[in-house]
Amino acid sequence: MSKTKAKAKADEEDEAPAGGKKKLIIIVLVVVLVAAAAWWFLLRTPADAKAEPKPGEVIALEPIQVNLADGHYLSIGIALQEVEGGHGADGSKALDAVIGLYSGRDVNELVKPEVREELKKELKKEIDHLYHHEVMDVYLTSFVTQ
Template identity: 60%
Template sequence: MSTTTLPTTATTEEDAKTGGGRKKLVLLLVVVLLAAGSAWWFLLRPSGEAEPEPGEVLVMDPVQVNLADGHYLSIGIALQLVEGAAHADGSKALDTTIELFSGREPDELVKVKTRHALKEQLVEELDHRYHGEVLDVYFTQFVTQ
């Protein structure tokens, strides 16, 4: 009867070690490639849209807004438009400003955080109403009584 000899366990262990080493190397290579791709995606890839350049500043006359308890706010604003924007009509900006500030408590408006939050909300709304032609809003006058 003929017998075939099976490879010794030392040979299979060596095969397992080299095969395992290759698997680890491939796994490491995949992780490095994923990390590099993620870094490129979030840090280096072109965004596709260039930041709009600031253009004309449209300064509007101050308006008086009725606040709570018979108080009022005299507020003046200026719109920072994007470069090449058509001459904007300030009526939408004044309407939005009046809507946003009307009926508020005077004590609320003297707080810096509240004023900044309201300004951010105004910029957001004007960006929407002017279809991206307004970059920022500046308060040129802000007096409560």
């Protein structure tokens, strides 16, 4: 074998491993890019999910009377603030929650502003659960005890 043929054969053997390394690098890069794309489209939390819901329609419900302790009663009216794109909340679940929360309470307890605010927070939490986060706030439109 001549020196030229031996040198050419040696060059081919040197290029073969380099070609294999290039393929390996390309495959690794493709896998990394596919993984990054999958994370971007499937696992990333969109910015819209973190945003606060926008207020929608306010649904005012007719006031109802609730029996309190010692023969007293409470006339209470509420309004539901839906989130934008809500499905027109049926007020029956909210009124049932009002009756359950306020029935049997002492009238002297309900006239205290801090107690009234705490009960409103409890009502909002219950309504949020009942309406699957489609109601963003609850307003007391009337509150009369006797």
